[in-house]
Amino acid sequence: MLAVWAGCSEYTQNSFRITTSKPLPIKTYQVKFRISLAVKSSLCMPRTLSTSDMVTPGSLGPPHPEPTDGEQARQPLLDGAPSSASLDALIEQLVPKADYYPEKAYIFTFLLSSRLFIEPRELLARVCHLCIEQQQLDKPVLDKAQVRKFGPKLLQLLAEWTETFPRDFQEESTISHLKDVVGRIAPCDEAYRRRMHQLLQALHQKLAALGQGPESLLGTDKPISYRNKPPASIHRELLNICSDPYTLAQQLTHVELERLRHIGPEEFVQAFVNKDPLASTKPCFSDKTNNLEAYVKWFNRLCYLVATEICMPAKKKQRAQVIEFFIDVARECFNIGNFNSLMAIISGMNMSPVSRLKKTWAKVKTAKFFILEHQMDPTGNFCNYRTALRGAAHRSLTAHSSREKIVIPFFSLLIKDIYFLNEGCANRLPNGHVNFEKFLELAKQVGEFITWKQVECPFEQDPSITHYLHTAPIFSEDGLYLASYESESPENQTEKERWKSLRSSILGKT
Numbered sequence: 115m116l117a118v119w120a121g122c123s124e125y126t127q128n129s130f131r132i133t134t135s136k137p138l139p140i141k142t143y144q145v146k147f148r149i150s151l152a153v154k155s156s157l158c159m160p161r162t163l164s165t166s167d168m169v170t171p172g173s174l175g176p177p178h179p180e181p182t183d184g185e186q187a188r189q190p191l192l193d194g195a196p197s198s199a200s201l202d203a204l205i206e207q208l209v210p211k212a213d214y215y216p217e218k219a220y221i222f223t224f225l226l227s228s229r230l231f232i233e234p235r236e237l238l239a240r241v242c243h244l245c246i247e248q249q250q251l252d253k254p255v256l257d258k259a260q261v262r263k264f265g266p267k268l269l270q271l272l273a274e275w276t277e278t279f280p281r282d283f284q285e286e287s288t289i290s291h292l293k294d295v296v297g298r299i300a301p302c303d304e305a306y307r308r309r310m311h312q313l314l315q316a317l318h319q320k321l322a323a324l325g326q327g328p329e330s331l332l333g334t335d336k337p338i339s340y341r342n343k344p345p346a347s348i349h350r351e352l353l354n355i356c357s358d359p360y361t362l363a364q365q366l367t368h369v370e371l372e373r374l375r376h377i378g379p380e381e382f383v384q385a386f387v388n389k390d391p392l393a394s395t396k397p398c399f400s401d402k403t404n405n406l407e408a409y410v411k412w413f414n415r416l417c418y419l420v421a422t423e424i425c426m427p428a429k430k431k432q433r434a435q436v437i438e439f440f441i442d443v444a445r446e447c448f449n450i451g452n453f454n455s456l457m458a459i460i461s462g463m464n465m466s467p468v469s470r471l472k473k474t475w476a477k478v479k480t481a482k483f484f485i486l487e488h489q490m491d492p493t494g495n496f497c498n499y500r501t502a503l504r505g506a507a508h509r510s511l512t513a514h515s516s517r518e519k520i521v522i523p524f525f526s527l528l529i530k531d532i533y534f535l536n537e538g539c540a541n542r543l544p545n546g547h548v549n550f551e552k553f554l555e556l557a558k559q560v561g562e563f564i565t566w567k568q569v570e571c572p573f574e575q576d577p578s579i580t581h582y583l584h585t586a587p588i589f590s591e592d593g594l595y596l597a598s599y600e601s602e603s604p605e606n607q608t609e610k611e612r613w614k615s616l617r618s619s620i621l622g623k624t
Contacts, residue, residue, distance in 0.1 A: 204228070207224070211249075226379055227557070251298040261299050269296070276320075281402070357439075363447045364446075365576055371570075373409050378405070384403055410529075416459070450520055456490065470602070472602070539552040
């Protein structure tokens with residue numbers, strides 16, 4: 115155990131930086147944490163999470179007494195509303211009227227969670243049918259005064275839906291529902307048709323942009339063996355591309371925000387969709403979480419890239435230089451508010467092939483590393499990190515510049531929180547009602563993330579650096595171990611046997 119200066123985060127309105135405080139004993143940990151979700155991926159973590167650490171977000175209290183159907187109709191579904199309602203009642207609440215428009219928070223909450231019970235195209239069909247029925251839009255002669263009160267509200271709902279959940283409108287059948295219902299009100303005001311045309315144009319542009327997501331980069335994440343180590347003339351080490359820690363932290367932030375931008379809020383729900391027990395035996399959706407999965411793979415790639423860059427140099431002085439460089443990069447990520455890259459860098463340096471390089475670490479000034487590790491310590495359900503995240507979130511709300519608005523959460527922990535919220539609370543109550551209180555909490559967590567991911571990156575992109583981050587070869591786990599043993603000889607019989615096995619299987623040497 116080493117006594118080092120453990121770090122604490124200091125927050126003021128204009129700054130959010132790491133400072134030092136009292137000394138605490140800290141160890142370096144390296145384990146793997148596996149998320150059992152639709153997206154399953156091994157993530158390197160500093161320390162194993164016990165069952166008691168995996169706490170469901172605690173803002174949900176015991177269920178309230180269930181209202182009758184009559185009470186549902188009279189009470190709002192936000193601001194002290196009933197904790198549940200039937201699916202039909204929730205759909206009814208979504209439908210605008212001449213003198214009614216649902217709260218924005220309700221729209222987001224219900225559209226986010228409804229896919230657990232009904233497909234978006236079917237929901238849209240039901241909403242359009244209710245609009246036609248309630249406003250008597252199927253009559254030969256329309257009440258123009260009534261339609262002029264209702265029309266703008268309908269278009270506003272459709273605009274919010276297409277803006278927030280554009281992937282719900284990828285099928286032509288959903289577009290036809292939009293055109294049909296707006297076509298029925300258009301004779302009362304030609305502006306409705308023009309507004310619909312603008313809405314569809316914006317939707318098509320959004321879908322086109324989302325179609326150029328990061329999934330195409332997944333193929334570059336395949337690790338290479340040590341035998342396939344590229345020649346020095348081909349492989350340029352990261353320090354030759356970028357030697358300034360702040361610049362690399364900026365470029366990592368650029369990559370993070372670009373990848374986050376493609377993750378739709380619906381992916382957080384669809385990652386956990388099995389089936390609605392009151393519906394058919396088939397899931398409501400096939401797997402539609404490609405961007406979420408790509409982002410988790412990016413985290414893993416960055417972990418392995420850090421470890422590869424450290425294990426690559428032949429001389430320990432150079433390896434120590436790379437370690438100290440990444441420590442400085444991690445610190446800059448923390449100060450920017452980029453916690454995902456911060457955790458990936460710490461995890462990469464905590465991988466066993468790196469942490470066993472004792473002669474290399476002896477040349478490293480480790481105090482700053484232990485400060486960062488303390489910030490991301492999983493003890494107390496990541497208490498230190500959550501405190502830092504709240505500070506960054508508050509800074510973002512009061513920001514005077516785009517630089518201060520950046521909040522990039524440790525993504526795997528965000529998924530874990532949402533997963534345990536989903537697992538810890540039933541979607542439906544015993545009477546068949548939808549547990550709407552659960553989905554208000556889910557929408558709160560996802561909605562905060564959506565706000566963060568929409569921040570425009572204030573840093574100018576350096577294509578040479580981002581290209582390297584995406585495409586530089588990374589060693590497989592066996593390749594990392596072999597590179598580590600080749601750099602610093604095995605210390606015990608177990609390591610000697612593994613080294614011998616790896617030399618035989620990868621290098622073909624005995």
